[in-house]
Amino acid sequence: MKPAARPVHFSVLAACLTLATTSAWAQASKLPVTPEQRRVAEQVASAGVPLAELAPNAPDSHTVQPGDTLWDISKLFLKSPWRWPELWGMNRDQIRNPHLIYPGQVLMLVKVDGRARLQFGQRVGGAGDTVKVSPQMRVSALDANPIPVIPLALIQPFLTDxxxxxxxxxxxxxxxxxxxxxxxxxxxxxxxxxxxxxxxxxxxxxxxxxxxxxxxxxxxxxxxxxxxxxxxxxxxxxxxxxxxxxxxxxxxxxxxxxxxxxxxxxxxxxxxAPQRDLERYVPHAPDQPMAGQIAAIYGDALNAGQNQIVTLNRGKRDGVERGHVFALWRDGEAAVDKTQGKAQAIKLPDERHGVLFVFEVYERVSYALIISVKEPVKAGDRFTQP
Incomplete structure (x- = not known):
């Protein structure tokens, strides 16, 4: 039986970060980390994430693959993918920007005292062999292109159109x-x-x-x-x-x-024509209560489903940011209570049924991608912080 992996202080783990090139690291330092991300990172830097926040089948490790997105990886480890900075927080001191993750990097979930941390590891040997944390740096084996936050093909045409x-x-x-x-x-x-x-x-x-x-x-x-x-x-x-x-x-x-x-x-x-940087969409929840409605469905459709785009009636002046994640709500249906002889009209509770991801913000409106949804979305439907 192999001994259990011992927790390793992140000052050692920092050396495990594999960089595609020195120029890529320089580029990474220029990308923005929001104040909210830094706040969350600092909050969990020493504690990690409660095990209760992990996805039920969270793997012990994951090797980043071409085609992965940050959202995909976050779903592997967390119940709420937009909360990834909390799992990533302990990297904040050495990895000043958490935006760049490359195919070929190994992410290892370390659980200690009821908390979990996501750390960089290095796979040794062949496929299926042990993943370990090692104070070494690989430079040549990685894809030079960092993975995006969400599939850019879903929003890139929209940003032009x-x-x-x-x-x-x-x-x-x-x-x-x-x-x-x-x-x-x-x-x-x-x-x-x-x-x-x-x-x-x-x-x-x-x-x-x-x-x-x-x-x-x-x-x-x-x-x-x-x-x-x-x-x-x-x-x-x-x-x-x-x-x-x-x-x-x-x-x-x-x-x-x-x-x-x-x-x-x-x-x-x-x-x-504006300059666009499609890599700067990092999922995070608003840091204050927020609510609004769907102002329109993009295009001529009356309803929208997963991977379609909607217009929100909230924008910069309301505190909306690129990367904000919102919960979609369905109005409770009208019903009739017939259990006590005389029928009485009632309204069922509103139900949460989807997730929105904001990728473009104007002064008074925003555009969001429907990441997941159970029922068709229509103009007038409401959203709140997740």
Whole structure:
């Protein structure tokens, strides 16, 4: 019988962290760790997580595989995947940023005095052999790409395909006023001519007329969601060109259509393309009570299911952050109590039936991915902190 693994102080475990490259570590130090993550990490740095918070079948170890996500790994070890910083907290001093985990790394669950900690280990020998903690560093055996928090394929197209403006800003944004050789609609590679204030930008997303997003409870306009059409690159700025007769010719800017989801036409609006960092979505619960409603289902559907996207009627001003996890609630159904002769109308309790993961936040609205759900989700459904 093999002796039980002894707990190892993390100052020794720090040496076990396997890094893909020195540059990857430098990059990791620049990624943000939220104040809430640090608070939770410090709180459990010496104690670990109660065993009661572990998933019923939590493994003793897990070797990170290509295709894994932080959410997947968290589900292996914890009942509530968004609570992973609590399990990861003891790494905070040596691993200043907990965002980067690489395929090939071994995560070992160490249980001591009714608490659990997740630590880096190193597999020795072949598959199925013992996992041990060892003060060594491997550099060459790892995939150089860290695993994402959630499957990026589910949200990456969305981040390109939509935008919310706090006001109807597109109404005064640069607009396409003419097309190449009188074309009615434009495709990839075609030229478009536009007027407006480009504010020094050169890369643009092209949108159709924005629609108002309204609060389900108050009918207040929360923002304007603009349907995405494509992208365009500025290749020549516009100018006011003086003529010999003293008059002025208005020469619009020239853009080349670089991508299209729909054909581009006269009247479409331009907005500077934002920079996106898809690795910075770390699951965590709000640090204060929070509640709201689903303002809309993205697209034309009336209901939404797992892996679909919904709009929330809460945003930055309400304290919503990227990575926030919310619980979805289903309203209790109306029923009738017939057990005492006279029928009496009753309302059954509300039931929690899903989990939302916020990945994009605007001033007054947010977008969330439905991670799990039991019943169809519709506009007006409510959410709370998990």
């Amino acid at each position: 939509t935008a919310v403006f706090d006001t109807d800003a597109l109404a005064t944004a640069p607009r396409i006023v003419a097309t190449q050789e009188g074309h009615v609609l434009l495709g990839k590679g075609d030229l478009a001519y536009a007027r407006g204030d480009f504010a020094g930008a050169t890369d643009f997303r092209v949108f159709r007329t924005a629609r108002a997003l309204r609060d389900p409870a108050t009918n207040e306009i929360l923002g304007y969601e603009a349907p995405y059409v494509g992208t365009a690159d500025l290749i020549r700025p516009g100018e006011n060109r003086a003529r010999p007769d003293g008059k002025t010719d208005i020469v619009p800017a020239t853009l080349r259509i670089s991508q299209v989801k729909q054909e581009v036409g006269i009247g479409d609006r331009l907005a500077p």
